[in-house]
Amino acid sequence: MDASLALDLPSVTVASFDQHDPAFIANPYPAFAALRAEGEVHWHEGMGVAVAVSHAAASAVLRHRSLGRIWSDAEPLDLFGSFNLLHRNSMLENEPPTHTRLRRLVAAAFGRGHVERLRPWITDLADRLVDDLAAAIRDDGQADLLARVAAPLPVEVIAELLGVPAGDRPLLQPWSNAIVKMYEYDLAEDKRAAAERAATEFVAYLRGLVALRRASPGDDLVSDLVAVTDSDGAKLTEDELVSTAVLLLMAGHEATVNVIGNGVHALMGHPDEWRRLVADPGLLPTAVEELIRYDSPLQLFERTATEPVTIAGYRVEPGEKIAALLGAAARDPLVFRDPDTFDLSRDPNPHLGFGMGIHYCLGAPLARIEVRAALSALVRKLPGAERAAEPRRRAEFVIRGLHDLPLTAPRR
Structure with a gap:
């Protein structure tokens, strides 16, 4: 057969996976390795992508x-007005020229020193949260890393960044948790309805916060997003501003909580690497990257073809979707030496955890600061940490994470 013709033939899936299977969710990486051995791109019937x-x-x-x-509204339209509003106006769900304008405006607001302003505050916050975790372990024999450190840390950081008053911050995590469930495949109707309720409440809350910052600007990102203008004098619309704030919370919270949770779970399962990090905190920069690579918090990211595209011999027609399976890419032996080995000194480490191209994560520097601060605090304050029990894993596939991670620190 002519090799040029073979490029347009679809890949044949010999091995696949059931994204709902608890055994697959517990450890998807052998299934990914089997797929890679058969070819670079496969049609997944269950997900339709x-x-x-x-x-x-x-x-x-x-x-x-x-x-x-290319955003496609959730349907029926009359039942998902708020969820669709957030995504139609998000820079993550738009292409140039809309994406270019939104990213330039948001980057300009970010560029006013917000990340560096928060660096010492994040370090102090991580220390306080780990102190609380250590105290709970002393009192009760064990405590949950997710509840006491991994979940509250990114929510507090994003809330501080946006200028959300302290009394309102407990609202944010439940909203984020409910909305991101919509990114899973074959979601139950009650969870779809819960996502729309959360989006509606979040939109209403942020409209109020935007109005407050218009009247009384502060030293926060919402105030800067209200004020920022493009070179032609254009500003973010209120819908775009609200969508940006929600994107920052959902992306910032879901990624960071799961990098910390999945990563510390991996560290506790590799005690030699944990002791290595305790002995040499200079490994923290490469350790952060390895935590992101080894058990990716975002397993899959979709794209839609706007014209015929061929990826590794697989032809995608206009309007069809193809997804980057980030968890599989992160274990590719052609790129990563001993990819199933957890190595805190791995360098280079070209993982795709923050994406690539024009949609590369704008909050990546902030996420790295948060994860490093959490690891540093754990190393210094709980060097003897161990798993107290096996954690409960979340049932979702696309967003990969844990419900809890009980830790203990036996007295030696």
């Missing part, structure tokens, strides 16, 4: 300019 499983193919999906983030 092609998945790129090699690092090269996943990178191509994320970078190709004819594969975009």
